Amino acid sequence: MAIYHMQAKVISRGSGRSAVAASAYMSCSRMYNDYDGIQHDYTRKHGLIYQEVLLPPMASPEWKGREQLWNAVEAAEKTKDSRLAREFVVALPIELDKDSNISLLQNFIQKNFVDMGMCADFAIHDTDGHNPHAHILLTVRPLNENGTWQYKTEKEYLCIKNWEKKDLQLLNPNAVLARDFSLEPIIYDIWWRFSPPNSESGDTFCPHSGNVAKILFRFIIHTKWKLSISPLR
Secondary structure: OOOOOOOEEEEEEEHHHOOHHHHHHHOOOOEEEOOOOOOEEOOOOOEEEEEEOOOOOOOOOOOHHHHHHHHHHHHHHHOOOOOOOOOOEEEEOOOHHHHHHHHHHHHHHHHHHHHHHOEEEEEEOOOOOOOOOOEEEEEOOOOOOOOOOOEEEOOOOOHHHOOOHHHHHOOHHHHHHHOHHHHHHHHHHHHHOOOOOOOOOOOOOOHHHHHHHHHHHHHHHOOOOOOOOOOOO
């Protein structure tokens, strides 16, 4: 069953991290960091299912290469405590096959990040075949129409400076899952099997509907049938 899970982190030099190293890790590749002269080699790491870089129209085409992208980011940051990137780790629905998860994630990243002007580097991991999840790495500086890095606004990325913790719950592919027409049969089947049999309308959870139903509540938002879900108790 798809379970809501998302972690949000800031990658900064102040915490001893680098964007190049983070990208190399999630893509299971070897990358050289021009800023500090360190080569990061994760080619022996297992579990990589898919990787891709998505760019807004104004970004340099050469940034399709993640090493070029993150070295450009590192070069733009001059201080020892600079914020370099934002990272999200997101659980993916285990019910979906590889291609469906890739498509789901691409649409999610394009709509929520790239269309807002960010460069996005992402990879899907599933080491044991039972835990598909994605690592998403995002730039923090806005780009102008010529593709040049601009100043950070109030120490935050211009497009998301007003994000709040509650907004992260909406930025999850499992939320997209619940609205995706192609996945409605899966959702409806899960709902039918785990909704309370004594419900008159068949569209609400009872207070003691069990752990499975409570887990389901955490990621189902809305479907074609406009299912209403009562608060957990």
